[in-house]
Amino acid sequence: GQNIDQPTEMTATEGAIVQINCTYQTSGFNGLFWYQQHAGEAPTFLSYNVLDGLEEKGRFSSFLSRSKGYSYLLLKELQMKDSASYLCALKGDSSYKLIFGSGTRLLVRP
Amino acid sequence: AAGVIQSPRHLIKEKRETATLKCYPIPRHDTVYWYQQGPGQDPQFLISFYEKMQSDKGSIPDRFSAQQFSDYHSELNMSSLELGDSALYFCASSLGTNTGELFFGEGSRLTVL
Numbered sequence: 001g002q003n004i005d006q007p008t009e010m011t012a013t014e015g016a017i018v019q020i021n022c023t024y025q026t027s028g029f030n031g032l033f034w035y036q037q038h039a040g041e042a043p044t045f046l047s048y049n050v051l052d053g054l055e056e057k058g059r060f061s062s063f064l065s066r067s068k069g070y071s072y073l074l075l076k077e078l079q080m081k082d083s084a085s086y087l088c089a090l091k092g093d094s095s096y097k098l099i100f101g102s103g104t105r106l107l108v109r110p
Numbered sequence: 111a112a113g114v115i116q117s118p119r120h121l122i123k124e125k126r127e128t129a130t131l132k133c134y135p136i137p138r139h140d141t142v143y144w145y146q147q148g149p150g151q152d153p154q155f156l157i158s159f160y161e162k163m164q165s166d167k168g169s170i171p172d173r174f175s176a177q178q179f180s181d182y183h184s185e186l187n188m189s190s191l192e193l194g195d196s197a198l199y200f201c202a203s204s205l206g207t208n209t210g211e212l213f214f215g216e217g218s219r220l221t222v223l
Contacts, residue, residue, distance in 0.1 A: 033210040042200055042214035043153065087152060091210050096166035097143070098210050100152040 002026040002092040004101030011107045012078055020073045020104045022088030030091035033098065034062050034073045037085045043100075046086075047073065075106075083108045112136055114215035116201050122221045123191050131186040131218045135203030141165070142184040143212060144176060145200040153200060159184060160207050191222045 003025045012018040024032070031050045035043040047057050049064035049071060061074040073086055085103040092099060115134040123129050135142050141160045145153035146169075155168035159178035170176070173191075178184045188195060198219050202212035 030208075031210045040198075042216050043212075044214070045211045048210050089210065096141075096158050096160065096207050097155045097168060098212060099155060100145075102152045 002090055002099050004088055004090055004099065006086075006088050006101045006104045008102070009105045009107070011109060014078055014080060014108055014110050016078050017074065017076050018078060018106065020075070020086050020088075020106065022071045022073070022101060024069050024071070024088070024090055024101075026069075026090055026092035028092050029066060032062075032064050032071045033089040033091070034060075034071075035087040035089060035100070037087060037103065039085075043087055078108050080108050080110070082106065114201055114203050114213055116199075116215035116218050118218060119216065120219050120221075122223065124223055125191055125193065127191050127222075128187065128189045129191060129220060130188070131199055131201075131220075133184045133186070133201030133203075133215060135182055135184070135201075136205075136213055139203035139205050139213070140182065141204045141207050142178055142182070143202040143204075144170075144184070144186050145202065147198045147200060147217075148196075156186070165207065188220075191220075193222050196220060196222045 005023045033048040034046040037043040047062040087103045088101040143158045144156040147153045156170040158166045162178045176186045198217045200217045202214045
């Protein structure tokens, strides 16, 4: 089975940097993924890690440590439109399904 | 660019009725996933198909069934609807199964009264 943990809510200021953590337990590992979801809309893919280390994609970066079962999503130069839920997702035992965590609701304030 | 198309976008049904949701994946995508998302909850994996065969099954009730057709579109059939089935149903598609980059449709909102 798989278990994914994320903080429920976070608040940050426009222009700042925020780090959203995700810890997981899984018996198999086929990748760790980050999605953004605005309320009532579909999730959109942000980033993924299969190997340990940092993946950078513009204002977004994601880090993975497989030995620690830990990942984080780093958002730089925060903008108001970044207010959304950020979902950590895992391809664990099966490579056919993506299991989502409960998400972190990020509120960006002026 | 073409995205994942879901229909209908909104559906209202009574308890014990049936409903069918349709999903048209991005052209050339061979894998389709169905997710159910209740209010304030994360998307729950229901079922997936790869090359028209069921590839994995999640927390899909026995009252639900799904299939992928020869043109790769998929349908989710829900019978004996219950109040708790009210949710946003997302379909997603991907090219191959090794990727976690899923492309989601805008969802079908089902309300059961």
